[in-house]
Amino acid sequence: MAKHSKAIAGRKSTAKKSGAGSAYAALKAVVDDLVAANRILYNEDIVDGFGHISARDPRDPSRFLLSRARAPGLVTAADIMEFGMDGEPVKDKGKPIYSERFIHSEIYRARPDVNSVVHTHSPTVVPFSVTNEPLLPIRAGFLYPEVPVFDTRDAAGWTDLLISNPMLGKALAEKLGNNSVVLLRGHGNAVVAPDVRVAVYRAIYTEANARLVLQAKMLGGPIKYLAPEEAAIMNAARTRVRPGHGSDRIWELLKSEAMGPSGKRGHRA
Numbered sequence: 001m002a003k004h005s006k007a008i009a010g011r012k013s014t015a016k017k018s019g020a021g022s023a024y025a026a027l028k029a030v031v032d033d034l035v036a037a038n039r040i041l042y043n044e045d046i047v048d049g050f051g052h053i054s055a056r057d058p059r060d061p062s063r064f065l066l067s068r069a070r071a072p073g074l075v076t077a078a079d080i081m082e083f084g085m086d087g088e089p090v091k092d093k094g095k096p097i098y099s100e101r102f103i104h105s106e107i108y109r110a111r112p113d114v115n116s117v118v119h120t121h122s123p124t125v126v127p128f129s130v131t132n133e134p135l136l137p138i139r140a141g142f143l144y145p146e147v148p149v150f151d152t153r154d155a156a157g158w159t160d161l162l163i164s165n166p167m168l169g170k171a172l173a174e175k176l177g178n179n180s181v182v183l184l185r186g187h188g189n190a191v192v193a194p195d196v197r198v199a200v201y202r203a204i205y206t207e208a209n210a211r212l213v214l215q216a217k218m219l220g221g222p223i224k225y226l227a228p229e230e231a232a233i234m235n236a237a238r239t240r241v242r243p244g245h246g247s248d249r250i251w252e253l254l255k256s257e258a259m260g261p262s263g264k265r266g267h268r269a
Contacts, residue, residue, distance in 0.1 A: 023059050026058040026059070027057070027059060030058055031077050031080050032077070033055070033195075033197060034054070034055055034075075034080055035076060035077055035080070036255045037196050037200045038052075038072040039072070039073060039075070039255075039258040039259055040200055040254045040257075041053060041072055041118070041200060041204075042072045042073035043073075043257060043258035044204050044254065044258075046204055047072045047073075047120050048072075048121070051188070052066060052072065052098050052100070052101075052104075052118075053116065053117070053118045053203075054083075054104040054116065055115060055195075055196050056108055056116070062084065062085055063083060063084055063085070064082075064083050064104055064105065064117075065082060065083070066080070066083055066101060067079040067080055068080075068081055068095040069095075069097050081097070083104070083105065086166070087102045087169065099162055100162055100163045102163055102164065103117065103119050103163045103169055103172060103190050104117045105166070105169060106170045106172065107169070107172070107192060109170075109173070110170070110174070110176075111173070111176075111178075113194065114192040114193070115194050115195050116194070116195055116196045116198070116199035117190060117191070117192050117199065118190065118191040118192075118193075118199050118200070118203040119188060119189070119190050119191075120188050120203055121187065121188035122188060122189055122203070122207040122210070124207055124214060125183065125207055125210045126188060127210075127214075128149075128210060129183035129186060129188075130186050134146075135181075135183065135206075135213065136213065136223075136226075137209060137225055137226040137231055138213060138216065138225060139205065139209055140205045140209040141226055141232070141233075142180045142202055142205075142231075142238070143181060144226075144235075145178075145228070146179055147181045147182065147183060148176065148177065148179060149175075149183045149185055150175040150176075150182055150184050150185065151185040152168060152184075152187075154171075155171035161184070161185070163184070172184070176190065176192070180192055180202060181202070181206055189206060197247055197248070197251045198238070200247075200250075200251065201250050201251065
């Protein structure tokens with residue numbers, strides 16, 4: 001009987017260690033992707049000294065992972081911090097943190113399907129936030145059903161345009177709705193996705209699509225945007241995990257460039 005009890009205890013201990021190991025591996029994978037994502041977005045001129053990307057914590061969906069306040073091109077694994085849905089750090093409370101972390105916390109709170117959030121000041125996208133010209137898809141099918149524009153004046157009157165408190169974060173999340181991208185008037189955008197790699201892909205192609213719309217407008221005449229049906233087919237293909245295809249191919253290429261010696265920063269940070 002004693003041997004049987006010891007055997008059961010041994011199996012429980014092994015299972016516990018295995019579970020802890022799996023959780024650590026999942027966490028490490030997400031942290032590694034976040035570091036690479038920061039470098040990629042900087043390398044591709046989607047962010048500069050400002051902007052940030054987060055991921056929902058794979059161990060606890062009520063928490064998310066985000067770098068301490070630091071330029072994206074310099075982010076390392078040691079900079080990644082854990083935050084709660086109140087937008088406050090769980091520990092490491094003495095470190096500097098992004099004032100606009102509420103973009104992330106309130107979107108995660110409102111959208112259980114979202115596991116990664118990017119905030120950028122994508123240069124070609126910003127003009128679409130201050131004009132009546134909608135950002136419609138030419139290549140980026142994920143821009144359907146729409147790309148709404150959030151104006152801080154509608155929620156809080158005169159501000160510095162930063163989403164620096166939960167109230168503004170909640171209003172932004174409500175404006176985002178079930179879309180993948182929301183513009184911030186005169187400021188930038190927020191992009192959401194089911195994981196970090198897709199979020200990076202969407203952030204880059206939001207900027208690329210904005211450039212295409214601008215160039216097409218300069219040529220004049222009506223623009224043949226993607227039909228919703230075409231966009232749906234494209235999105236279905238992009239969201240399938242297929243090594244060497246879709247966002248996986250983009251990630252592999254851009255990571256090698258951003259993390260290698262040919263990138264803006266490479267491994268010098």
